[in-house]
Structures are given as C-alpha cells and as structure tokens.
Amino acid sequence: xxxxxxxxxxxxxxxxxxxxxxxxxxxxxxxxxxxxxxxxxxxxxxxxxxxxxxxxxxxxxxxxxxxxxxxxxxxxxxxxxxxxxxxxxxxxxxxxxxxxxxxxxxxxxxxxxxxxxxxxxxxxxxxxxxxxxxxxxxxxxxxxxxxxxxxxxxxxxxxxxxxxxxxxxxxxxxxxxxxxxxxxxxxxxxxxxxxxxxxxxxxxxxxxxxxxxxxxxxxxxxxxxxxxxxxxxxxxxxxxxxxxxxxxxxxxxxxxxxxxxxxxxxxxxxxxxxxxxxxxxxxxxxxxxxxxxxxxxxxxxxxxxxxxxxxxxxxxxxxxxxxxx
Amino acid sequence: xxxxxxxxxxxxxxxxxxxxxxxxxxxxxxxxxxxxxxxxxxxxxxxxxxxxxxxxxxxxxxxxxxxxxxxxxxxxxxxxxxxxxxxxxxxxxxxxxxxxxxxxxxxxxxxxxxxxxxxxxxxxxxxxxxxxxxxxxxxxxxxxxxxxxxxxxxxxxxxxxxxxxxxxxxxxxxxxxxxxxxxxxxxxxxxxxxxxxxxxxxxxxxxxxxxxxxxxxxxxxxxxxxxxxxxxxxxxxxxxxxxxxxxxxxxxxxxxxxxxxxxxxxxxxxxxxxxxxxxxxxxxxxxxxxxxxxxxxxxxxxxxxxxxxxxxxxxxxxxxxxxxxxxxxxxxxxxxxxxxxxxxxxxxxxxxxxxxxxxxxxxxxxxxxxxxxxxxxxxxxxxxxxxxxxxxxxxxxxxxxxxxxxxxxxxxxxxxxxxxxxxxxxxxxxxxxxxxxxxxxxxxxxxxxxxxxxxxxxxxxxxxxxxxxxxxxxxxxxxxxxxxxxxxxxxxxxxxxxxxxxxxxxxxxxxxxxxxxxxxxxxxxxxxxxxxxxxxxxxxxxxxxxxxxxxxxxxxxxxxxxxxxxxxxxxxxxxxxxxxxxxxxxxxxxxxxxxxxxxxxxxxxxxxxxxxxxxxxxxxxxxxxxxxxxxxxxxxxxxxxxxxxxxxxxxx
Numbered sequence: 001x002x003x004x005x006x007x008x009x010x011x012x013x014x015x016x017x018x019x020x021x022x023x024x025x026x027x028x029x030x031x032x033x034x035x036x037x038x039x040x041x042x043x044x045x046x047x048x049x050x051x052x053x054x055x056x057x058x059x060x061x062x063x064x065x066x067x068x069x070x071x072x073x074x075x076x077x078x079x080x081x082x083x084x085x086x087x088x089x090x091x092x093x094x095x096x097x098x099x100x101x102x103x104x105x106x107x108x109x110x111x112x113x114x115x116x117x118x119x120x121x122x123x124x125x126x127x128x129x130x131x132x133x134x135x136x137x138x139x140x141x142x143x144x145x146x147x148x149x150x151x152x153x154x155x156x157x158x159x160x161x162x163x164x165x166x167x168x169x170x171x172x173x174x175x176x177x178x179x180x181x182x183x184x185x186x187x188x189x190x191x192x193x194x195x196x197x198x199x200x201x202x203x204x205x206x207x208x209x210x211x212x213x214x215x216x217x218x219x220x221x222x223x224x225x226x227x228x229x230x231x232x233x234x235x236x237x238x239x240x241x242x243x244x245x246x247x248x249x250x251x252x253x254x255x256x257x258x259x260x261x262x263x264x265x266x267x268x269x270x271x272x273x274x275x276x277x278x279x280x281x282x283x284x285x286x287x288x289x290x291x292x293x294x295x296x297x298x299x300x301x302x303x304x305x306x307x308x309x310x311x312x313x314x315x316x317x318x319x320x321x322x323x324x325x
Numbered sequence: 326x327x328x329x330x331x332x333x334x335x336x337x338x339x340x341x342x343x344x345x346x347x348x349x350x351x352x353x354x355x356x357x358x359x360x361x362x363x364x365x366x367x368x369x370x371x372x373x374x375x376x377x378x379x380x381x382x383x384x385x386x387x388x389x390x391x392x393x394x395x396x397x398x399x400x401x402x403x404x405x406x407x408x409x410x411x412x413x414x415x416x417x418x419x420x421x422x423x424x425x426x427x428x429x430x431x432x433x434x435x436x437x438x439x440x441x442x443x444x445x446x447x448x449x450x451x452x453x454x455x456x457x458x459x460x461x462x463x464x465x466x467x468x469x470x471x472x473x474x475x476x477x478x479x480x481x482x483x484x485x486x487x488x489x490x491x492x493x494x495x496x497x498x499x500x501x502x503x504x505x506x507x508x509x510x511x512x513x514x515x516x517x518x519x520x521x522x523x524x525x526x527x528x529x530x531x532x533x534x535x536x537x538x539x540x541x542x543x544x545x546x547x548x549x550x551x552x553x554x555x556x557x558x559x560x561x562x563x564x565x566x567x568x569x570x571x572x573x574x575x576x577x578x579x580x581x582x583x584x585x586x587x588x589x590x591x592x593x594x595x596x597x598x599x600x601x602x603x604x605x606x607x608x609x610x611x612x613x614x615x616x617x618x619x620x621x622x623x624x625x626x627x628x629x630x631x632x633x634x635x636x637x638x639x640x641x642x643x644x645x646x647x648x649x650x651x652x653x654x655x656x657x658x659x660x661x662x663x664x665x666x667x668x669x670x671x672x673x674x675x676x677x678x679x680x681x682x683x684x685x686x687x688x689x690x691x692x693x694x695x696x697x698x699x700x701x702x703x704x705x706x707x708x709x710x711x712x713x714x715x716x717x718x719x720x721x722x723x724x725x726x727x728x729x730x731x732x733x734x735x736x737x738x739x740x741x742x743x744x745x746x747x748x749x750x751x752x753x754x755x756x757x758x759x760x761x762x763x764x765x766x767x768x769x770x771x772x773x774x775x776x777x778x779x780x781x782x783x784x785x786x787x788x789x790x791x792x793x794x795x796x797x798x799x800x801x802x803x804x805x806x807x808x809x810x811x812x813x814x815x816x817x818x819x820x821x822x823x824x825x826x827x828x829x830x831x832x833x834x835x836x837x838x839x840x841x842x843x844x845x846x847x848x849x850x851x852x853x854x855x856x857x858x859x860x861x862x863x864x865x866x867x868x869x870x871x872x873x874x875x876x877x878x879x880x881x882x883x884x885x886x887x888x889x890x891x892x893x894x895x896x897x898x899x900x901x902x903x904x905x906x907x908x909x910x911x912x913x914x915x916x917x918x919x920x921x922x923x924x925x926x927x928x929x930x931x932x933x934x935x936x937x938x939x940x941x942x943x944x945x946x947x948x949x950x951x952x953x954x955x956x957x958x959x960x961x962x963x964x965x966x967x968x969x970x971x972x973x974x975x976x977x
Contacts, residue, residue, distance in 0.1 A: 053827035066526055095528045108519035112541035121537075122527050160916050168523070175527065190683040190854065192913035195898035199910055217828065224900040224908065243906045261832040264857035265902055272832045279797050 005309035006039035008240055008318040013041035014211055015065070015179050020074035022057070022064045030284045034060040036235040037074070039310075042179065047205065047212040049226030049243070051219055051258070055280050057235040058215045062181045065213065066100050067091055078178065096126055099172035103184035105165035109156035115141075115167055116152040122175040137174060143207060144170045144200060162193035166200070173208060181213045186221060198224055219262055223247055228316075231255045234283060234291040237310060241317035251313055251324045253296045290322065298323040365611035368604060376427040387420035387575065402593060409597045413587060418580075422598050425577040429605065432493060432562060433555040439497035441551050444504025449539050451505070452512025453521075454531070462509065469502040475564070482570050489572055496558055507550055511543045545616065552613030556606040563602055577602045631697060633718045635707035640714075644671035645815045645848035646678075646695070651708035653694045662920045664690035666872035667708075672848040672865075674815065677839065679859025679880065680852045681895075682869035685917050688852050691869070692820050695850075696729060713815045730761035734809030734847075736838070738821040740801035744793040750804055751789040757811050776807040780837060799830035806838065810845075817842060817849040823858065835862050856895060860884060865952075868892045871918040871928030878953035888953070888960040890936075891929045927958065935959045 006018055022035040035057040042048050050058045063069045065076050067083060076083045083094050099122075102108045109118055117124075119141060123133050130136045141147060144166040156164055165185060172180055182201075186194040202225065204210055216222050222229055223243060230240040231252060239252040247267075250256045257276035260269040269275070278295045281287055289307050293299035302322050310318040375382070401411035409418035451462035478495050485491045515521065516539065524538050565571060566578025567585075577598045584595030640647035653665035664687045672678045682688035693699055695710050695717060710717040713732040715724055737743045745753060754776060755769035764772070770789075777785035780803040793801055802822065809817060819838060823831035839862040842849040851863055859866050859880060866883045868876040868891065876889040887893045897911035915932040918924060924931065930940035937959065945956045 053829060068522055068526060092528045092530070095526060098526075100523065100526045102519040102523060104519055108523050110520045110524075110538050110542065112544075113537070121524065121529070125528055125530075125533065162916070171523070171527075190917075191856075191895060192683060192898045193916075195900070195910035195912040196914075198900065199912060202907060202909070218900075219828070220900040220902050223902060223906055224904075224910065226906060247902065257829055261829045262857070262902065263832070263835065263855070263862075264860040267902065272829060273836070276829055279799065 005311075005320065008310055008312070009039055009041050010043065012043065014044045014079065015042040015213075016075075016077040017041065017061075017065060018075045018077070020061065020064060020076065021072040022060050022069055023072045026284055032283050033235050033286050034283060035064060036286070038232070038235070038237055039074075040230050040237070040240060042211050042213060044211055045205070045209055046227045047210075047214055047225055049222035049229040050213065050215045050232060051217065051222050051229060052232035053217060053258070053280070055234065055283060056232040058217075058232050059183055061232070062100070062183050062213060062215050066098055066181055067095065068100075096122075096175060097178040099175055099177040099180050101165070101168050101172060101180065101182040101185045103187055105161050105168055105185075105188060106156065108168050109164055111156055114153055114155055115146075118156070118167060119170045119174055121171060126175070128174075137170075140170045140173045143173070143204060145196075146170065160193070161189055162196060165189065165197055169197075169200070169204070173204065176208070177210075179211050179213065181215070183215045184217070185214075187216065187218070194221070201225060219247075219258060231258065234281065234286055236291050237320060238292065239317075239319045239321075240310065241319075245314060245317045249314075249317070251317070251319045252321050253298055253323075253325070254292050256325060290320075359615065361611050362615040365608040365615065368608040369612065372426050372430060372605060375423045376430045379423050379427060382423070384420045384423055385417040387416060387424040403597070410591075410593045412580075412584065412594050413591075418594065418597060421575055421580055422577070422601050424575045425580060425598065425601075428489065428572060428574040428576045429559055429562070432489065432496065433558050433609075435493050436496040436500055436558050437551045437555050439493070440500030440554065441504050441547055443497075444501040444506075445508045445540075445543065445547050447501070448505040448508025448510075449512045449535055449543055452509040453516045453535055453539055455513070455516075459509070459513075462505065466502045466506050466509075469499075470506070475561070478561075478565065479568070479570060482565070487571065487573050489574065492562075492572060496561065500554055500558070503554065504547065504550065508543050508547060511546050512539050515539055515542050549613045549617040552609045552616065556609040556613075559602060559606055559609075577605075630703040631699065632705040633707065634705055637709045637711070637716050637719060640671075640709075640711050642671070642673070644673045644711075645713055646670070646672040646850065647709065647711040648691070648695070649709040651691070651694055651706065651710060653690055654705045655699070656703040656705070660921050663872050663923055664920055665694055666920075666923065668869075668872075668874050670867055670874065670877065672816070672850060674848055675843065675846040676865065677842055677849040677851060677863040679863035679866040680850060680869060681854070681856055681859055681866060683854055683895075683917060685920070686869045687872035687920065688854075688869045689820060690872075692818055692850065692852055695818065696733065696735070697725070727761070730757060731812045732815045734812070734814035734817045736802070736805050736809050736817065736819040736822045738824050740798065740805045740825070741793060743805050744801060746793055748792070749789065750791055750793070750796075754789075754804070754808050754811055757808065761812055772811070773807070776810060777804070779810070779841070780804075780807045781833075782807075798826055799833065802826060802830075802834050803837070806834075806841070810841065813845070815847060817847050818852075819849065820852045821854070822851070824853070824855075831858075838862070856899060868895070871923065872920050873928060873956070875929065875957070876955040878955075882951070882953050886953070886963045888948075888963070889929075889955045889957045890933045890959070890961060892955075893961045894932075894934075927956070935961075 009016060009018065018039050020035055020038045024032040024034060026032050038057070038061055040048065050061065052058045060069055064071050071084050074084070078094070078097055081094070086094050116137070119137055120133070128136065141151060146163065146166050156167070159167065186197050189197060198221065201212070205212065214222065214225050226243045228241065229243050229246045231238045231254065233254050239246065239250070239255045246255065247259070250259050253275060256269055257272055259265065259267055260272040260275050275297065276295050277297070281294055287294050289305050290299070290303040293303040296303070300323065308320045308322050310320045313319050313324060401407055403410040407417050407419060409422055412418050412421065447462060451459045478499065481495055482491065521534060521538055524534050562576055563578035563581060566576055566582045569582070571579040571582070580598035581595050581602070584591070588595050638649050648668060648670045651665050651668045655662040655664055666687070668691055670678065680688045680691060694706055695712065697717065706718055712728055715728045717725055717728065751770065751773060754773040755766065758764040758769040758772060759766065773789060774785050777788055782788050782800060782803050788796070796804065822838065823834050826834060835858065838849070851859060853859060863880050865878060866880045867874045868889065870891050876883060876887065876892045883892065887896060894911065894913045898913060900910060913932050918928050918931065926941045926943055927933070927936070927945050930936040933940065940958050945958045947954055947956050948960070
C-alpha cells in the first residue's frame with residue numbers, strides 16, 4: 001500500500017488535498033514521517049470518513065488541513081484557493097470557512113467561560129451577516145438539542161460529555177463553515193451517547209448542508225456516518241472508496257485486517273491473525289516501497305522496491321496495492 | 326449531574342473523566358471551606374478594619390508617652406488597662422500594633438498587585454507563545470531567582486532612603502519572577518488543551534487567546550499564589566526592619582526590632598507584634614491554600630478508610646469468585662455514593678464472566694470491591710466477596726494479601742501506568758514470584774522467560790532487560806498479562822484490558838487472554854464498556870447500570886434474548902456493520918443516573934421507552950429462567966435483536 005497517486009481526485013471538489021506531506025523534526029536530526037503524500041477530496045455535502053489505527057496519520061491529516069500543523073509540502077485547496085500558501089492574517093481569514101471538533105469534548109471548552117460566550121466566540125471574532133446574532137445562536141443551540149434557555153449562562157463543568165460535544169458542535173456551526181473537520185468526535189463518549197451524537201450529525205448534515213471530514217478509529221462508526229471512506233496506514237492512503245464498496249468488498253490487505261479485527265463482526269473474512277502480523281514500524285524509518293509490506297502476508301519482492309499507486313479497481317473504489325484481493 | 330468537572334489548570338483526560346465517578350465533584354457552593362479558612366478570613370477582615378479606620382477607632386494615641394497620658398507605664402505588662410502592655414517609652418503597644426496594620430496592608434497589596442500583574446503578563450505570554458520568547462524569559466527568570474534579592478534590597482535601600490515608595494518598587498521587582506514562573510507553567514499546560522486549538526482554529530488572534538482563553542484560567546492559581554506572596558512581603562519587611570532598614574512608618578517589623586533589646590525582662594514588647602505578624606502570615610497562607618483547594622476538587626481530603634459491615638453468606642457451588650449481595654458505599658464530601666448496590670455474581674474455574682456497563686455504571690467499582698483498592702476513599706463494603714475460599718472482606722489481613730498476591734491476577738486498562746517506568750521488565754515479573762512463593766531468583770528468571778514466550782513476546786531474553794517505555798502498547802499489555810499469570814492465579818481480573826489499544830492489537834490480546842484462561846482453567850472477569858468484546862470471549866455476561874446488575878446470564882442467551890430494556894437499548898445503540906450507511910441509530914435519551922442520590926424504583930426508568938408509573942416507584946423483582954436473570958417490570962419480548970450476528974456463530 002503505502003500508496004501515492006492522485007488519479008482519484010475529482011474536478012468539482014469543494015476541498016482538495018493533493019500530495020500532502022507533514023514531517024516533524026525528531027531527535028538526532030531524524031524526521032517523523034507523519035503524513036507522506038496523501039491526496040483526497042470532498043465534494044459539497046459529502047462526508048468522508050478517515051480510518052486507521054494510532055500512528056496512521058489520520059489526526060495529523062485533519063490538523064494539517066486546518067493548518068494547525070505545519071505543512072511540509074503539498075496543497076490544500078478550498079473552493080479553489082490554496083490555503084497552504086497563506087500565513088498570518090490571510091490564514092486567519094481562511095480558517096473562517098473551516099471548523100474543527102476535537103476528541104475530548106470537555107477539554108475543548110474553556111472551563112471558565114459561559115456557554116453563551118463559547119458558542120458566540122466565532123461571531124464575536126468575525127461578526128455575522130445575520131441581523132440578530134442572539135437569535136442565530138439560540139437557533140443553532142436548539143438544532144444541537146440544547147434549546148433550553150438556562151443553558152446559555154452555565155459553564156462547561158455543569159454538562160455531561162455528550163452535552164459538551166453538542167456545545168462544541170454548536171460553536172462550529174455558528175460560523176456556518178464550508179467544511180467541518182471532526183477528529184474522533186465520539187471516541188470519548190459512551191455508546192448510548194455516541195449514538196445520539198451520530199444521529200445529530202446526520203440531521204445537521206441535511207439541515208445545514210454540511211461537508212464533513214470524519215476521523216475515527218472505529219470502523220462501525222465510520223460506516224454509519226460516511227459517504228466515502230479513506231483507509232490510512234503509516235502516513236499513506238491504502239484504499240479510498242464509496243462506503244458501501246469498501247465494507248462489502250475490502251480490497252487492500254490492511255483494510256481487510258482492520259475489518260477482520262472488529263470484535264463480533266459477521267463479515268466474510270479470514271481471522272485477523274491470518275491477515276496481519278507483527279507491529280507497526282517506526283515512522284522515523286518507514287519501510288521502503290509499500291509501507292504495509294512488513295506486516296502483510298501477501299508481500300513480495302516488488303512491494304519492497306516499488307511503491308504502489310492508487311488504482312481504480314471498480315468505479316469510485318481506489319486501492320494502492322500490488323497484490324489486492 | 327455533571328459527569329466531569331475539570332480543575333482550572335488540571336488537564337482532564339477521558340480516563341480522568343471516568344475516574345471522576347470515584348470522586349464525584351460537589352457543587353462549589355456546597356464544598357466546605359473549613360474552620361481554618363474562616364479563621365483566616367476573619368483575621369484578614371480585622372486587619373483591614375484596623376488599617377482603614379484606625380483613626381476613627383477609640384484607641385489611644387500610639388505616639389503618646391505614658392508619662393503624659395498617665396495611663397500606660399514603661400514596659401507595663403499586658404493588662405485590662407493596656408491589652409498589649411506598654412513599650413520601652415511607655416506608649417500603648419496595642420495602639421502601635423494597630424498602627425502597623427496600615428503599612429503592612431499597603432505594602433502587601435501594592436506589591437502583590439504590581440508584581441502579580443506584571444509577572445502574570447510575562448508568564449502567560451511566555452507559556453503560550455513558547456519558542457524563543459519562552460526560552461529567553463525562562464533564562465531571565467532563572468537569573469533573577471538565583472540573584473540574592475535581599476542583598477540587592479539592602480544595597481538600594483541604603484542609598485535611596487526609607488520611603489515606602491522605594492520599598493514598594495523594589496519589592497515589586499523582586500516578586501515578578503515568582504509570579505512569572507508559576508503562570509508560565511500553568512499557561513504552558515493550558516495551551517496544550519483543545520480549547521486553545523479550537524479558538525485558534527476559529528481564527529482568534531493571539532491576543533484574544535491570551536486574554537479570553539488563558540488569562541481567566543490562570544487567575545485562580547495566581548490569586549492563590551498572591552496570598553502567599555503577600556505573606557512573603559510581610560516577612561521580608563520584618564527581616565529588613567530587624568537590620569535597621571525599616572520604613573519611616575510604624576511597622577510590625579520595627580516594633581519587634583525595638584523590643585528585642587529588652588526581650589529578657591519584657592518579652593511582651595517584642596512577642597506581641599511578632600505574634601500578630603505570625604498570625605497574619607498564617608492567615609494569608611491559609612487563605613491562599615483554601616482558594617487553591619476550592620478549585621482542585623481532587624485535593625479535597627477524605628480520610629482513607631475501609632470498613633466492612635454485615636456477615637458473609639455461603640458459597641454454594643465452590644465458585645472461584647463468589648459475590649453475594651455486595652454493597653459498596655463511598656463516603657465523599659458530597660455525600661454517600663452507592664457505587665455497588667446489591668450485586669451478586671459468581672464465576673467458576675475455567676469460566677469467563679463479562680461485566681458490561683457505561684462510564685459511571687459502577688462496573689469498575691465491582692472489581693475494586695473484590696480487591697479492596699479504592700485509592701484515597703472512605704469506603705464501606707457489606708455482603709460477601711469470596712475468592713478461592715477466602716472471605717476477602719473479613720479474613721485476616723495477611724490472608725487477604727496472600728490471596729491477592731497468589732490467587733488473583735490483574736490486568737488493567739493502561740499498561741503504561743500499570744508498569745513501573747524506572748524498573749526493568751525482569752524485576753517486575755520476578756518480584757511477585759519471589760515475594761509470594763519464595764521462588765529463587767534463578768528459578769524466577771527461568772519462569773519469566775517462559776511467561777514472556779507464553780504471552781507471545783519475541784526475543785524474551787532481550788525484553789527482560791528493557792524498560793516499559795521501550796515496548797509498544799500491545800507488548801506492554803502482554804507483559805502485564807505475564808505478570809498477572811506469574812503466580813498461577815485462580816482468578817484473572819481484567820479491567821478494560823484492550824480499551825487503550827488499537828483494534829488489530831485488541832483482537833490479539835483478547836484471543837491471548839481467552840486462550841490462556843481456558844487452557845489454565847482460570848476464572849476470569851472481563852470488565853468492559855464494549856458489548857462486542859464480551860461476545861466471543863465470555864461464558865456469561867452481567868449488564869451493569871446505576872450500580873446494579875440489571876441482567877445476568879449465559880452470553881449466548883443474553884445476546885439472543887435480551888430482556889432488560891437497558892440491555893436492548895445498549896445493543897441497539899451500537900452502530901451495526903450489517904446495516905447500510907446513514908441508518909438512524911436507536912438512542913437512549915437522557916443521561917446515566919446519579920449514584921449519589923439513587924431514585925426509587927427501576928434505575929433505568931427515567932430513560933426507558935417502556936417505563937410506566939410502577940417503574941418509578943417499585944424496584945423490579947428479579948425474574949429468572951434457565952440461568953437467565955433480569956430485573957424489569959416490562960421486559961422485552963423474546964425476539965432476537967441483532968448485534969452483528971446471532972451469538973451462536975461466535976460462541977466458543
């Protein structure tokens with residue numbers, strides 16, 4: 001896998017990420033290869049799920065699109081404008097159009113501020129074209145299920161984790177973003193609350209015409225929310241496809257191993273132990289060729305010398321593997 | 326009830342949020358400030374009154390000599406006439422001490438305000454901006470702190486005279502580094518929290534982040550430190566007065582210094598102002614500590630105590646683990662938390678029990694009740710917990726410890742914190758064997774190698790010499806399993822053993838645990854929030870809600886015919902891989918019940934779609950059929966609810 005290539009990018013996409021590379025300096029002049037040439041796009045109104053295990057670069061990808069991490073190379077285009085070229089004030093302006101939801105709903109809220117100020121923060125910074133901002137804030141809070149009057153004057157510690165995540169979502173929606181990036185938004189929540197938030201996001205997508213990048217390690221959650229899914233491993237794209245085909249016909253060996261590892265799944269797959277072995281290599285010194293080859297039962301000599309490129313195996317289903325299923 | 330209450334500076338993780346259930350936060354208003362705080366507040370108030378209104382109060386003229394007033398004699402002992410006695414010149418010492426309150430407060434407050442404000446501004450900027458700004462600031466602070474400030478003071482004071490202004494300016498400058506340092510630390514930690522990222526992502530300017538996001542959160546630690554800083558200023562003034570560098574005004578330091586010449590015969594002249602100064606310093610320190618404690622709920626001290634009530638019942642079928650009618654109550658400042666509320670469970674040799682519940686359900690507390698580990702809590706347990714024939718609640722301490730060491734193996738959620746970071750893997754594996762079984766070192770080492778091979782660790786000889794940080798998360802969890810197995814326990818307790826691990830690693834670890842458990846005929850309790858995890862790996866399941874077991878039975882039966890409404894709802898709210906994308910999930914409205922104030926009737930009634938009046942008033946009796954046990958007035962019909970697949974395709 002360890003796939004590169006951008007043949008799958010679409011012309012009319014709202015957000016286009018092309019050959020994104022993010023590297024961090026490490027000790028002894030080494031480099032952490034966190035994201036190594038990742039390309040994907042989002043059409044308007046679409047939800048892209050990004051899955052992978054820890055260390056695959058999914059969170060770094062989200063943060064780099066948001067420009068919370070320094071982009072080493074590659075481009076991020078929103079509505080055709082290249083965000084990677086921006087800095088300082090230009091970057092600050094561009095960020096208006098994108099909003100992010102983080103994994104820890106409680107830590108994402110300033111404990112000493114009231115919900116009113118937290119949710120209004122964006123319009124306080126940027127202003128709004130809406131005539132009555134208070135009405136707009138109330139409407140958004142109502143859409144996330146916090147319509148109760150008393151909510152505005154309370155502080156984050158008075159809310160449960162699920163309610164805090166609703167506040168985070170409201171804060172982002174007040175800005176009417178073009179793209180919403182969600183980094184593991186339900187991982188810290190209990191199953192019953194997780195279901196509430198997933199249903200909420202689905203409803204908001206329709207109501208506000210949201211375009212979402214949904215980052216998660218949970219393949220069942222990603223299946224539920226996504227129109228398309230991208231599987232990542234060690235900073236590379238393995239497979240990117242419409243959701244149905246990925247789950248019905250997983251083709252990359254790593255995607256298959258991930259799905260086979262889900263406890264209690266009923267997919268027609270061999271035991272996970274036969275699909276993956278060993279441990280994640282160090283991102284300081286990733287394997288040559290296909291980065292998954294060190295754990296792949298199908299690996300051949302070719303996989304060590306030549307990096308596979310994303311290839312369309314069926315319509316809208318791209319796989320970067322020399323020996324796909 | 327709010328599940329999570331972050332301290333203003335503490336970093337709150339998801340794990341802590343779960344742990345918060347053990348120490349439920351009380352409302353700030355109801356949290357006790359304690360007698361000491363009220364003493365401190367009263368004393369400070371008294372000082373302020375004296376300082377502000379001293380001229381209006383009916384005290385004697387502090388400068389009037391006794392000869393003229395005919396009221397106070399030289400060195401008069403304290404009496405009803407002159408409460409603090411007279412000084413060497415016959416002035417009323419009480420009036421003089423009151424006189425000293427004003428300069429003390431003026432200096433203390435102005436120095437604290439100036440130093441605190443400038444220091445905080447430097448600290449918060451440096452902690453947030455980091456990089457070169459931070460490095461430079463830190464170096465300057467360190468130089469300042471290393472510089473003998475008192476010497477500087479003496480030198481400058483000697484040349485600039487005794488005016489209060491000089492004193493205030495000098496003290497303000499020397500107090501800046503202290504504030505800068507603590508604020509920098511707090512801001513540094515705060516700026517790693519997601520809300521700072523969130524504000525930046527929203528387009529907030531750096532100045533806005535500093536003012537709106539960071540400053541309000543460092544205010545409390547600064548305020549707390551300011552009280553202590555205030556006390557330090559008063560001490561410093563006393564020290565300077567002692568070497569004759571005091572102000573022109575009457576200060577406590579000066580009064581003490583004046584009296585020291587006659588301390589042998591007339592101790593009260595020095596001792597009384599010294600006591601006043603001491604009490605003032607103490608009051609400010611106490612007030613500072615109280616403020617800090619008020620905002621760090623985890624510091625609320627509960628006495629650590631473990632009590633047992635009631636009598637044990639019998640273990641009818643010789644189960645390895647027998648829990649019967651167990652109640653565990655945590656006595657916290659906010660009230661009694663009914664963490665385990667009448668739980669009965671048992672596990673026989675070679676069997677695995679899954680305990681499933683959401684955060685705050687009390688599932689982890691059941692495990693803790695078995696081993697009696699409750700961190701810093703005051704806990705009462707009643708009922709029966711028997712492990713391998715030993716009454717874990719009432720047996721002699723030595724026997725309980727022996728059982729913990731030899732019959733019970735523990736695998737916890739976070740293998741990194743379960744292992745000691747500064748000790749090699751080898752010593753951590755061989756120690757339990759040497760302590761509890763008296764195995765020789767050589768034998769224990771042999772066995773350690775064998776154990777590491779057993780849990781699938783490659784190159785075990787090399788791993789024995791390594792430290793925990795050198796291993797991956799999955800390998801660390803394998804090591805903790807090896808340690809748990811070292812003494813061939815009869816009971817294995819696994820608390821969310823795979824929650825911190827990736828899905829491919831989770832699968833490996835679960836298979837390993839389950840395989841070992843069956844092969845070695847151990848009894849296992851697997852505590853998890855993830856229903857899917859117990860499905861393929863346990864023989865029976867207990868569903869926990871609100872501190873109670875609501876449904877209990879063979880795993881295949883529970884998955885095929887869940888009866889309790891909560892179990893059904895839990896299963897339905899899991900996203901299902903078999904359903905198409907964008908399927909609406911069935912949710913459970915509302916939030917989990919409070920263990921602090923349990924409601925009458927069924928704990929789930931408030932969130933239950935099938936609840937009727939009776940559910941809110943009457944606790945449902947247990948129904949049992951073929952080992953399948955549940956508590957529900959209106960149980961679900963016996964129709965399979967799909968979670969993934971029919972359970973029998975997975976059952977072992």
